[in-house]
Amino acid sequence: MxxxxxxxxxxxxxxxGADAERDRVVGEMAVMVGVDPDALLRAYHETWDERLVRWSVEETIRILAGRLGVHPSDEAVARAAAHRRALAHRVLDAxxxxxxxxxxxxxxxxxxxxxxxxxxxxxxxxxxxxxxxxxxxxxxxxxxxxxxxxxxxxxxxxxxxxxxxxxxxxxxxxxxxxxxxxxxxxxxxxxxxxxxxxxxxxxxxxxxxxxxxxxxxxx
Ligand SMILES: [Mg+2]
CATH class of the missing domain: 3.40.50.1000 (HAD superfamily/HAD-like)
Known part of the structure; x- marks a missing residue:
């Protein structure tokens, strides 16, 4: 019963959870917005507590890129956000x-x-x-x-x-x-x-x- x-x-x-694929995608997002992939990945992992309750995917990209000294265009942020959303879709779909x-x-x-x-x-x-x-x-x-x-x-x-x-x-x-x-x-x-x-x-x-x-x- x-x-x-x-x-x-x-x-x-x-x-x-596709952890390895997630890390790869974050690295690709970094290239899209013009920041160092390793630095963005590190910032991504260090901000789990904030990302999980606060930020949209666009905010995450802007805030973390900003902390790394880069201010990407709206178009670059939108592209990187779409890339991250596509991963979320794939993971759930699998x-x-x-x-x-x-x-x-x-x-x-x-x-x-x-x-x-x-x-x-x-x-x-x-x-x-x-x-x-x-x-x-x-x-x-x-x-x-x-x-x-x-x-x-x-x-x-x-x-x-x-x-x-x-x-x-x-x-x-x-x-x-x-x-x-x-x-x-x-x-x-x-x-x-x-x-x-x-x-x-x-x-x-x-x-x-x-x-x-x-x-x-x-x-
Ligand atoms: Mg779990």
Whole structure:
């Protein structure tokens, strides 16, 4: 019997996070706006906490290029932003059919599903068009609500939108950003997934190898 309310992380849980491709794309964006690729990549990684709750993709490009002493034209910013949005679309579009099948099986069994994602603005923008979106009753993005995991508010927003008490929710994630401890702290039961990445190997709770294993996971 699957849990009735399930809250999922997105990157490295439902889709591959494509970290290497993301870094390549950021380097290409740097060339488009006339800054050093390594410097932009470094600035990109150093500002994760800000990008995930504050800036649009255009703001990210302008602010980071500005810090590197470059003020790109509107046209160059638009080109680089489109390049980044195309990556977000590709990453979401690359969801494995087995993942969709597993989500459909959970829903057919009566589960209601929520997404809670630490993601920059372009992922939230591309989400409604992807095949995953129709499987979810609720989607909460850090870039939209203005706070990210492990802030309790983002988990509680998802539970509230599901009409569930946190204790009735199971949280499933790879473990980035302290998300598993954050979910446990608000009272959710937690399942770690290693399907895409073994992010948090010391987490002491149950682990699944693939989403289809969730139905039989003892939580
Ligand atoms: Mg993740």
């Amino acid at each position: 699957p849990p009735r309310f399930i809250v999922f992380d997105l990157f490295h849980t439902l889709v591959d 969801v494995h059919p087995a993942t969709l099948t597993a989500l459909d099986a959970l829903r057919a069994g009566g589960a209601r599903l929520a997404l809670v994602s630490n993601a920059t603005a372009e992922a939230a923008e591309e989400w409604p068009a992807c095949a995953l979106a129709s499987r979810f009753d609720v989607a909460v993005f850090s870039s939209v609500v203005g706070f990210g995991k492990p802030d309790p508010r983002i988990y509680l927003a998802a539970a509230d939108a599901l009409g569930a008490a946190p204790a009735d929710c199971v949280y499933v994630g790879d473990g980035a950003d302290g998300e598993l401890a954050g979910a446990a702290a608000v009272g959710m039961r937690v399942v770690r997934t290693v399907e895409h990445k073994d992010t948090d190997p010391t987490w002491p709770g149950p682990v699944i190898q693939a989403l289809r294993d969730l139905e039989d996971c003892p939580v």
